[in-house]
Amino acid sequence: MDTLWRVIERNARSFPEQTALRYPPADLTFTWKTLHSETLWLASYIQSLGVGADKIALLSPNRPEFILGFLATMAIKGVAVPVNVRLTSREISDILKSSGIGVLLYEESMNGIALEMEQLGFTIINISAALQIQKNSEQVLHSEVAATNEPYSSDLEGSELAEVLYTSGTTGQPKGVMLSHQAILSAAKIMAYEAGIYAGDNCLILMPLTHSAPLNLFLWGAFWSGASITLGDFTPQTLLDYAAKEKTTHFFGAPVVYQLISRMPNLQDWDLSSMKVWVYGGASVGAEQIIHWQTKLTGKWMGVYGLTEAGPNGTALRPQEHGTKTGSIGRRGTTNTEIRVVRTDGTDTDPDEAGEIIIRSESLMSGYLNNPSATAEVLRSGWLYTGDIARRDNDGYIWVMDRKKDMIITGGVNVYPKEIEDVLSTHPNILDLAVIGVPHSDWGETILVMLVTRPGENLTLDDIRDFCQDKLADYKIPRSLSIVDALPRNASGKILKHVLRAEHRPINV
Secondary structure, three states, X not given: OOOHHHHHHHHHHHOOOOEXXXXXXXXXXXXXXXHHHHHHHHHHHHHHOOOOOOEEEEEOOOOHHHHHHHHHHHHOOOEEEEOOOOOOHHHHHHHHHHHOOOXXXXXXXXXXXXXXXXXXXXXXXXXXXXXXXXXXXXXHHHHHHHHHOOOOOOOOOOOOEEEEEEOOOOOOOOOEEEEEHHHHHHHHHHHHHHHOOOOOOEEEEOOOOOOHHHHHHHHHHHHHHOOEEEEOOOOHHHHHHHHHHHOOOEEEEOHHHHHHHHOOXXXXXXXXXXXXEEEEOOOOOOHHHHHHHHHHOOOEEEEEEEEHHHOOEEEEEOHHHOOOOEOEOOOOEOOOEEEEEEOOOOOEXXXXXXXXXXXXXXXXXXXXXXXXXXXXXXXXXOEEEEEEEEEEOOOOOEEEEEEHHHOEEEOOEEEOHHHHHHHHOOOOOEEEEEEEEEEEOOOEEEEEEEEEEOOOOOOOHHHHHHHHOOOOOHHXXXXXXXXXXXXXXXXXXXXXXXXXXXXXXXXXX
């Protein structure tokens, strides 16, 4: 059975001189041969410091050091634990301690936090500095590797643990999702098939590699296919420049990314003709927004739905299914994946009946690290219970209504914030928004909308209520309003509603 490292070995043998990785900010290009050899060097260097096959944390922005550190961890049969670079030192130390990690690989720009971790007793290894060691040291290390006459990871099984990814914590404390080599490669193969990623393609990766979709679906989907990747950090300008200059073919972004791109002036000035597929996912989005993006960016569009706990994997709204079904997540699972919408008793729902989405696939997690009770709550009889509430229409297409934990109960009636957000997202003077439930002495909860408005625009609660009047039932119309400068989001673009509920106090109730 394949492992992640065997994919790299295969590519290095099959097409050594083809490009594997481009990093335009430093004008760096790695062929499969150089990516393989530099990874072997780094792996041998790490081993020379006494690091073995164990969980190894990885702290790096979207740089070649991230990929080399991840691959070196795979080569020595370790378990990679990517850490979000936007976390505070306290949050990072909490992850390292709870994971039982002793070693942190890091990229040069993270030196300050890494030194703090060293003071707390963790072993730190600067990947950037290690890669600059003189050539004679490199030759010694390579000779030690060659002397073994045994490939790295040769006896590793696909069922063994490959990585631990921490969830984005949109509902509270992050949990460590354990994914095997088999699970990751299953998700990667599925995305390569669904998005049509082939050898010779060039996938643009600007979303943080500490998140499951850019890492497992698109980096490993590209690597599995023998395609190359172009790596960087997202800004609208960067995306357009890289796509035009590097002739990229595939891109994945959260909805907020496409919102920002669609507002860029003179989009026609960039030649984006090489782009085959634009993939969106990671947060809910209304049909009107997607249709707006399609008027701005040419090419095929594919929506994906999934959870880190599923690889991430789940469903896809394929390019040919856009149209009247735009805004849904598709009607069937991706390749080799089963999707159901069920009642609380586990039976399938009828059309237009709300239920919970559950997933069964080879890409599912092994469980949450050191958290058997949380694992048992979501993994039942081979199915992953997502916590997402949805309905099927008469054609079988699935429409996500909301997260179970985000549902508002006001006056004994269930209200799904996403339905309200989808309506308000069409308002021309609203740039960003979130709807939450806040405590109310009479109603249990009442509906609060938080808005980011266009510069110079002033919206009142009456304006919002008037806009919703003929679009929503009266009990779904917001009862309170807060205008804010920005909404808290994690690195993947998801709004942190638990932060809003904990910190915000309603007005105009």
